[in-house]
Amino acid sequence: MTSTHPGLRPYGFEGPVDYIERITYLIWNRPNRDLELIRRHYSPSTAIHLDAGDLVGDEIVIANTTARLQSYPDFHGVIDDTIWTGSEEEGYRTSMRWTWTGTDTGGTVYGPATGRPVTSTAIANCVVKGETIVEEWLGVNPLALARQLGYPPADAVRATDYPATPRVARPSFEFTRTAEGDLVQRAFAAALEGRAEMGLFASECATAFAPDIQVDGVAALLDWADGLRAALGPLAIEVDDQYSMPASEAMPVRVATQWRITGTGPRGPVEFSLLSHHHLGEGRITAQWLAYDELALAHHGIASPHHPKA
Incomplete structure (x- = not known):
């Protein structure tokens, strides 16, 4: 109820x-x-x-x-x-x-x-x-x-059934932009497009690409993004929702973002969602966690993006 x-x-x-x-x-x-x-x-x-x-x-x-x-x-x-x-x-x-x-x-x-x-x-x-x-x-x-x-x-x-043309619902509400959120949008979207602004990432930024794949360094993020573009061509990147929390004694600045990414695979247009958490320190991203469905891409005939090895 x-x-x-x-x-x-x-x-x-x-x-x-x-x-x-x-x-x-x-x-x-x-x-x-x-x-x-x-x-x-x-x-x-x-x-x-x-x-x-x-x-x-x-x-x-x-x-x-x-x-x-x-x-x-x-x-x-x-x-x-x-x-x-x-x-x-x-x-x-x-x-x-x-x-x-x-x-x-x-x-x-x-x-x-x-x-x-x-x-x-x-x-x-x-x-x-x-x-x-x-x-x-x-x-x-x-x-x-x-x-x-x-x-x-x-x-x-x-072993699994997925929609032929998956479209994750868009939120019916709007989100309020923040300076911290704008930094994450600028940095992460640029990396996905292959033009990372290195000053927005800490040199040893840790990225969790999947629960079994976690790597340090900005090069790992760029390698992963290269794999996405190789599979999907130019990417269109949108933000459906985003909010942030200020630093506290126990935690740094944190930003939650809900992304919508579209491209073209071997079987036609592809759209998938990606949820992320980012940590910020001194105006740079220090850590990031990415949650997206690799199996959805596999159902489109797309191999998982190359995962950098630690």
Whole structure:
């Protein structure tokens, strides 16, 4: 049931970080794993937008969560960061990055149980009204899981269904630009276009391209971007949403961005989403995490961009 008050405090939460992190842990992690909370915090009309297609409604969220936990019974997630914007009067938008681990003892869509351990990182951008997530954009990388389980891309493609022409929904709201966000847009978009402004990146900027591929140095980002352009030609880059948080004693400036990238692959036009978290220090990007669906590209006949090796 959708909450009627836009804020979180009437429902017993201190704010957006307490809300999104507390319910995530209670739903997913042992010993008090409680999937019934999904019905409380998602509505029958909640849409979760992915390149693999939309998931709509709390019951589908429960079914997908159940399937994941059957594949990885020892599933355990750790939230790395939550960036947010909003207010008690208007509601909130949160961008939560988390890493989960598990062992494939139950089998997956790719095949029977392998007994292999996996690590996955996701970024979930949620629109929260009251204690209900009313809309969500999810950045995940199923192909990274397939890699860790020992399946080649062709097997992962055969085992999954994706829309022939995926189009991730655009937000119905506008975002407020910030100086920090503008710096990230300028730096990251330029890198994707092959014209990186080196002064906007720290020399040892760390980039997590996928949960199993993390490399230091700006050259790694440029190498990855070269691979994207080789596969898709000139890229059109848009920002669907973005917000930032100032530095604190514990954390640097952080920026959450929701990108829309289009190009042309061997089978025609391609559009995919990419969610990112960036850390800034002294006016430069010092670290970045990218969440995008390599399997969506594989379904278009596009090999994963060349991944630089550490």
